[in-house]
Amino acid sequence: AQTVTQSQPEMSVQEAETVTLSCTYDTSESDYYLFWYKQPPSRQMILVIRQEAYKQQNATENRFSVNFQKAAKSFSLKISDSQLGDAAMYFCAYRRSNSGGSNYKLTFGKGTLLTVNP
Amino acid sequence: GAVVSQHPSRVICKSGTSVKIECRSLDFQATTMFWYRQFPKQSLMLMATSNEGSKATYEQGVEKDKFLINHASLTLSTLTVTSAHPEDSSFYICSARDWDRGINGYTFGSGTRLTVV
Numbered sequence A: 001a002q003t004v005t006q007s008q009p010e011m012s013v014q015e016a017e018t019v020t021l022s023c024t025y026d027t028s029e030s031d032y033y034l035f036w037y038k039q040p041p042s043r044q045m046i047l048v049i050r051q052e053a054y055k056q057q058n059a060t061e062n063r064f065s066v067n068f069q070k071a072a073k074s075f076s077l078k079i080s081d082s083q084l085g086d087a088a089m090y091f092c093a094y095r096r097s098n099s100g101g102s103n104y105k106l107t108f109g110k111g112t113l114l115t116v117n118p
Numbered sequence B: 001g002a003v004v005s006q007h008p009s010r011v012i013c014k015s016g017t018s019v020k021i022e023c024r025s026l027d028f029q030a031t032t033m034f035w036y037r038q039f040p041k042q043s044l045m046l047m048a049t050s051n052e053g054s055k056a057t058y059e060q061g062v063e064k065d066k067f068l069i070n071h072a073s074l075t076l077s078t079l080t081v082t083s084a085h086p087e088d089s090s091f092y093i094c095s096a097r098d099w100d101r102g103i104n105g106y107t108f109g110s111g112t113r114l115t116v117v
Helices: B099-104
Strands: A003-005 A010-014 A019-021 A024-026 A032-039 A046-052 A064-069 A074-079 A088-096 A112-117 B004-007 B010-013 B019-025 B032-038 B044-051 B067-073 B076-081 B090-097 B106-108 B112-116
Touching: A003 A088, A010 A019, A019 A112, A024 A074, A032 A064, A032 A074, A046 A064, A046 A074, A074 A088, B004 B090, B010 B019, B019 B090, B019 B112, B032 B067, B032 B076, B044 B067, B076 B090
Parallel strands: A010 A112, B010 B112
Antiparallel strands: A003 A024, A019 A074, A032 A046, A032 A088, A064 A074, A088 A112, B004 B019, B019 B076, B032 B044, B032 B090, B067 B076, B090 B106, B090 B112
């Protein structure tokens, strides 16, 4: 079974600074997808960024970028120019490329609570 | 964009009663619905997956007779917590998958906080 590990329960960053959240995963699959989701205090889950395993280029969405290291099974999220609105719980998630009977379910890590200090 | 409406947002019920939580996809067809449970400051734990018109598939350790899932239409799925007990108190979230949107097609409801007294 696939597992997703986020080793940082909490992180803090100063406004306008950069922070990196870590995520590692375990899988025997060669093709899969990885995601970062944000859950603000409203508890609404919001997709931040995704990465296809077959792509070597790291995904970027404005101030958010990832460092995808397939061999190391590592998928970290970098938030640049941190803003107060970035404060939230961040979840790393994995999904198989092929269903394999899994209904394309997402497997989540335990999350990292990010605090942004003004 | 795609929206999933989840109701109620909060519910308090007495021990032994049943509670129904609804998730509706407002502008797309939710071929698959995922139901999660989230404890405070913890991750989302998948409880079950349902495909429209089929019986739900439950994760190991989840009592299917206690957590009844119905996905009778492409826009509505319900989770009924039967004979609720205080240990069922939690935050429940649904997520609908829209096949037409491919890999980005996971839309989450805003969650339901269930308190059993």
